[in-house]
Amino acid sequence: MARAQGRQDWNGRNRHTPVERMARGLGWFSIGLGLAEAAAPGAMAQLIGARDDDSTRGVLQAFGVREIASGVAILQSNPDPEWLWARVGGDAMDMAALGRVLNDRDTDRTRVLMSLAAVAGAAAADVYCATALSRERGRQPARAAGARPRVRRREGMHFKKSFTINRQPDVVYGFWRKLENLPQFMRHLESVEVIDDRRSRWRAKAPAGTTVSWEAEIVDDQPDERISWRSVEGSTVPNRGTVRFVPAPGARGTEVHVEIEYSLPGGQFTSMVAKLFGEEPEQQVADDLRRLKQLLEAGEIARSGGSVSLRQPAQPAPDKVRSRMAREGVRR
Amino acid sequence: MKATCWMGKRNVQVQDVRDPEILNPRDAVIRITSTAICGSDLHLYNGFVPTMERGDILGHEFMGEVVEVGSEVHNLSRGDRVVVPFPIACGHCNMCEKELFSLCENSNPNAWMAEKMWGYSPCGIFGYSHLTGGYPGGQAEYARVPFADVGPLKVPEGMSDEQALFLSDILPTGYMAAEHADIEPGDVVAVWGCGPVGQFAIASAYMLGAERVIAIDRFPYRLRMARDRAKAETINYEEVDVYDALREMTGGRGPDGCIDAVGMEAHAPGVIGAYDRMKQAAMLESDRPNALREAIMCCGNGGTVSVAGVYGGFIDKFPMGAFMNKSLTMKTGQTHVHRYMRPLLQRIEKGDIDPTFIITHRGRLEEAPQMYETFLNKEDECMKVVLKP
Numbered sequence: 090m091a092r093a094q095g096r097q098d099w100n101g102r103n104r105h106t107p108v109e110r111m112a113r114g115l116g117w118f119s120i121g122l123g124l125a126e127a128a129a130p131g132a133m134a135q136l137i138g139a140r141d142d143d144s145t146r147g148v149l150q151a152f153g154v155r156e157i158a159s160g161v162a163i164l165q166s167n168p169d170p171e172w173l174w175a176r177v178g179g180d181a182m183d184m185a186a187l188g189r190v191l192n193d194r195d196t197d198r199t200r201v202l203m204s205l206a207a208v209a210g211a212a213a214a215d216v217y218c219a220t221a222l223s224r225e226r227g228r229q230p231a232r233a234a235g236a237r238p239r240v241r242r243r244e245g246m247h248f249k250k251s252f253t254i255n256r257q258p259d260v261v262y263g264f265w266r267k268l269e270n271l272p273q274f275m276r277h278l279e280s281v282e283v284i285d286d287r288r289s290r291w292r293a294k295a296p297a298g299t300t301v302s303w304e305a306e307i308v309d310d311q312p313d314e315r316i317s318w319r320s321v322e323g324s325t326v327p328n329r330g331t332v333r334f335v336p337a338p339g340a341r342g343t344e345v346h347v348e349i350e351y352s353l354p355g356g357q358f359t360s361m362v363a364k365l366f367g368e369e370p371e372q373q374v375a376d377d378l379r380r381l382k383q384l385l386e387a388g389e390i391a392r393s394g395g396s397v398s399l400r401q402p403a404q405p406a407p408d409k410v411r412s413r414m415a416r417e418g419v420r421r
Numbered sequence: 422m423k424a425t426c427w428m429g430k431r432n433v434q435v436q437d438v439r440d441p442e443i444l445n446p447r448d449a450v451i452r453i454t455s456t457a458i459c460g461s462d463l464h465l466y467n468g469f470v471p472t473m474e475r476g477d478i479l480g481h482e483f484m485g486e487v488v489e490v491g492s493e494v495h496n497l498s499r500g501d502r503v504v505v506p507f508p509i510a511c512g513h514c515n516m517c518e519k520e521l522f523s524l525c526e527n528s529n530p531n532a533w534m535a536e537k538m539w540g541y542s543p544c545g546i547f548g549y550s551h552l553t554g555g556y557p558g559g560q561a562e563y564a565r566v567p568f569a570d571v572g573p574l575k576v577p578e579g580m581s582d583e584q585a586l587f588l589s590d591i592l593p594t595g596y597m598a599a600e601h602a603d604i605e606p607g608d609v610v611a612v613w614g615c616g617p618v619g620q621f622a623i624a625s626a627y628m629l630g631a632e633r634v635i636a637i638d639r640f641p642y643r644l645r646m647a648r649d650r651a652k653a654e655t656i657n658y659e660e661v662d663v664y665d666a667l668r669e670m671t672g673g674r675g676p677d678g679c680i681d682a683v684g685m686e687a688h689a690p691g692v693i694g695a696y697d698r699m700k701q702a703a704m705l706e707s708d709r710p711n712a713l714r715e716a717i718m719c720c721g722n723g724g725t726v727s728v729a730g731v732y733g734g735f736i737d738k739f740p741m742g743a744f745m746n747k748s749l750t751m752k753t754g755q756t757h758v759h760r761y762m763r764p765l766l767q768r769i770e771k772g773d774i775d776p777t778f779i780i781t782h783r784g785r786l787e788e789a790p791q792m793y794e795t796f797l798n799k800e801d802e803c804m805k806v807v808l809k810p
Contacts, residue, residue, distance in 0.1 A: 161703075255515050341515055372533060379532060387511035387527040387568065388493065389445045393545060393556040394565060 108221045116163030123156025138200025139190045173219035180212035247350045248371045252378040255342035256385045258313045258334040274380035424478045424561030425789040430468035441565035446493035449569030455582040456483040456560050458806045461731045472551040481507035481547040482589040483559025494570045503573035506758035507590045509545040512571035523755035529554045562810040574762045587776045593761035595621025598729035601752035602678030604629045611635045613712040614682035615643035617779045617805045623651035642802040650778045675721025683712035684730025707734025728753035779805040786810040
């Protein structure tokens with residue numbers, strides 16, 4: 090959910106930064122220009138020096154709708170730099186169209202050239218504003234739940250997730266401590282093989298049927314309370330994590346708090362994590378915990394037979410079902 | 422098997438699709454004997470619910486015969502006749518233990534999607550978009566029912582399909598709407614919308630002790646049914662001002678309980694209706710909440726507004742001033758059907774209510790596309806469609 094950018098004053102009104110104010114100005118400009126194009130395409134055609142016929146009017150009206158849409162999007166998105174980049178794209182379209190008009194007969198070349206200059210000016214403002222806004226937003230901390238995780242090259246990635254499971258801490262701890270159970274709900278894992286009391290070998294699925302594996306050791310183990318682990322030195326996917334099992338108030342079960350940190354110097358890290366977790370690693374951890382909850386509460390992982398991805402209908406064609414079932418595997 | 426598939430806005434088709442099968446140990450597969458089209462299916466049909474995909478099987482009101490059970494389902498066996506609640510609930514999470522079954526924490530595999538829209542996710546629902554799990558629905562020959570050891574209720578011998586079918590959704594929904602109105606002796610209850618849920622809300626309000634029930638709609642045949650069958654007094658909002666009428670009918674007090682059985686596609690006459698349609702078309706508002714606004718404005722001091730109608734996103738011009746200054750209470754939610762099925766089945770057996778009175782149209786599954794149009798356009802005095810696969 091979009092949360093207000095910038096700071097708020099004591100009345101809860103947004104205080105916009107100068108760049109944001111400029112972006113909003115461009116948004117309003119877009120709407121104004123769009124309304125003029127959509128409502129009075131004939132007058133607009135004359136103003137820019139194009140031939141006033143049905144096809145010109147049609148194009149102008151379409152461009153008008155585009156302007157209004159991008160203006161509204163900028164204002165509504167509080168402003169999102171991507172919508173300003175969309176305006177830059179629109180400017181390019183405008184200039185291309187004007188360029189074609191320039192070669193037509195029946196055009197007022199002076200007016201067309203003036204219009205081109207005006208659009209170029211607007212484009213420059215758009216590019217400046219989009220760049221500045223992107224930079225400004227880049228500096229700000231992650232916005233709301235669901236925002237991109239902070240993947241920074243040298244520092245690695247760190248996230249926390251918690252879920253409440255309606256089972257006593259000893260049950261949840263016991264299930265987790267039997268590390269072979271982890272792949273049942275951690276979808277990226279293929280297997281965890283216990284070597285001894287402390288050490289284990291983790292194998293994860295990577296694209297194209299390959300796997301990555303690393304060795305981990307438990308560094309802290311307090312029954313029914315917490316488990317901490319870290320990968321051993323020299324591992325391909327250096328990581329460490331802690332899971333805490335806290336009794337939830339009022340006999341609501343156990344709060345499971347997970348903290349995981351991946352670190353790897355250099356760009357190698359990002360690609361490795363992307364391979365393992367896809368685009369949204371934080372979401373994956375949340376999904377893993379949700380599956381753990383389903384397993385421990387309901388005894389099985391909920392499957393709708395068609396909801397694995399939005400791209401698949403609830404009742405897909407038979408071949409799709411088979412390939413997906415093969416891919417997912419049904420583990421119990 | 423044959424199934425009613427959503428193929429886009431205002432386009433459903435009965436198609437040949439793959440038969441469902443047991444995917445999890447707590448599943449059952451049901452051969453459907455009766456299924457109905459719900460008013461909330463029209464929200465899908467009209468394209469107001471996001472995350473529908475071409476080919477999704479519709480339907481969340483259905484019953485039938487158990488043909489297969491998973492290894493962990495011990496209370497059902499092949500041949501049992503059951504009616505299936507529309508919310509899918511695991512029975513073991515905190516919400517299920519509190520009997521808030523429509524908030525089951527384990528049945529929506531796409532909970533992350535719903536969380537992005539609503540903060541937290543409700544349960545999975547049959548045939549009701551990918552936001553609530555993408556489960557294939559029951560307007561089909563067969564359906565897979567997850568957590569079948571918790572949901573389906575056996576129908577006693579001698580009770581007809583038509584008597585039992587509405588336990589799957591609209592009878593409990595009407596009942597919960599009335600329960601949410603916190604009815605006390607002497608209370609006057611107003612019900613917006615005289616569709617099937619509205620009719621059952623009226624009947625339930627009387628069962629729960631309402632002194633008088635006043636129903637509001639604009640279709641004469643629906644108002645007639647509310648009067649003749651559900652025993653309500655009626656207001657046609659196209660003929661009179663609802664606020665004035667309710668105020669007069671209640672001796673100046675206003676109704677004690679107001680039930681919105683309309684939801685997000687409310688029709689409204691005049692300027693305010695045009696305003697909502699425009700904002701909805703421009704995607705500045707996802708739901709048209711006219712019935713809800715009116716219920717809040719008309720509700721007497723200290724009253725309760727019960728919302729049974731479905732909403733999906735954001736509404737505009739919520740009369741918070743009226744809500745706050747009159748000390749109103751609002752209660753709402755997808756129906757916790759499991760909670761009401763057994764007691765309502767007993768009421769049907771005792772003859773307290775005969776839910777079949779709302780059925781106006783019966784057809785074969787293949788007729789689903791025409792029936793959606795008939796129901797949507799309220800042609801032929803259509804109130805409720807029951808389909809037989």
